[in-house]
Amino acid sequence: MYLGLRDIRAAMGRFALVTSVVALITLLLVMLTGLAGGLADQNTSALKALGPDRYVFSAAGEPSFTSSSVTTGDEEAWQDAAGPDADVVPLGIATTRVDARGTAEPVTLMGLPAGTPVPGGDVPDHGLLLPESLGGTADTEYMNHQPVAWADLDTWEAMTGASSPTVLMVTADLSDDDWDAAADSTGTVATTVDDSFAALPAYQSERGSLLAIQGLLYGISALVVVAFLSVWTIQRTRDIAVLRALGASTRYVVADAAAQAAVILTVGVTAGGAAGGLLGALVAGAVPFTLSLWTFLLPPVGVFLLGMCGALVAMHRVSTVDPHLALGASA
Structure with a gap:
């Protein structure tokens, strides 16, 4: 993780750009999750409150x-x-x-x-x-x-x-x-109470549309992480080659890249989740918005896990760097 952290400090501009994009996607997902829950409650809260079997x-x-x-x-x-x-x-x-x-x-x-x-x-x-x-x-x-x-x-x-x-x-x-x-x-x-929601007019289509948008945003978050980390990895090829030439194992350099991706994603999803929680609390009285742990924890965790899966794709290049060819190409 030593090289990954040094690389982050040396390239704060790139780090800020990637984390900002991750934070923005997380913010959008937090807001959309809260709005979806709020709209669902405005359709069904009375049925839940009565609560028969x-x-x-x-x-x-x-x-x-x-x-x-x-x-x-x-x-x-x-x-x-x-x-x-x-x-x-x-x-x-x-x-x-x-x-x-x-x-x-x-x-x-x-x-x-x-x-x-x-x-x-x-x-x-x-x-x-x-x-x-x-x-x-x-x-x-x-x-x-x-x-x-x-x-x-x-x-x-x-x-x-x-x-x-x-x-x-x-x-x-x-x-x-x-x-x-x-x-x-x-x-x-x-x-059951939950199954009865399907008997409400337009509930399924409304819910399905919001869930589809959420799914697209989760997919976009994974693609964004793959794209940014792939470019970042290409720019780090010479540093990785030096490590490999000095005897670092493939496992070490992959772990270093994974730790770097984890730091980027952690900072991004934490900032986005916090901003989403603050904004959600501000708008809850004006629009239907559900304030719950599910709203504020699920999107950051989802973006982090999908981002790490995307990072694995980007790290394939790290595991295949040939130190002799890479150093020769940089000479």
Whole structure:
């Protein structure tokens, strides 16, 4: 590692350029990861907060929160299938407007039996429980990128014009096979909370687009490291040849090059991750952005690992330097 560190000190311009590019890519990935998580939460946080073991949809076609409709018969059938200790709760979901702070605000209105616990309160016997973002007292949860307001089922039906709830929330101590058997016997579709997200309109395409962009940036980070380190290695050929001529083993010079790449990547991803964390904290109140360890650790670790894989490609030249030919060519 001695030669690698001396080379970094002697070529601070190149070092700053490479680390700046790595830092910028890491920053972009941190921001994109946080935005992807924030957008996902604005689509699904209410479903996560309710947290049943399964959401049960009507069996007509693919599960969908916009077209599903369950009946009292479905509720009774699931109570029988899941057992007397199971908790089977109807849930109505619809988009509407409510009067809040003197204006009509778009919300996702969720209807539940009166008294049902929800984030930040209980469903009232009559009327609405508004989220804090609309001047209410309930925690602000989101679905379909709109804040969620809570109502009893009678109020929900009156405000939305729906005649029956959308899905059932079932909590029971059942195995996966038992859940499948219960769904088959009741003629419905039961999904886990995470699987139910696919029943949201545009969730899959939105999520897929953001993940594709993240994947491209990870690939670009590896290519950038390969390109820069390959050029840097070519410029170090004479120094490497001198080491080989003095008796340094291939393993030593490869380890030296790997250590140099690790230093470059560590500085780059640390700077980019720190900048991303600071910027994310600043914008979290203005845009949907998830602040979590996953957001700030995954991109730097991913860029570092992909960068080291790319460095292995660049180090192939190091392992094949012929000291006699290299010194002769430089003479």
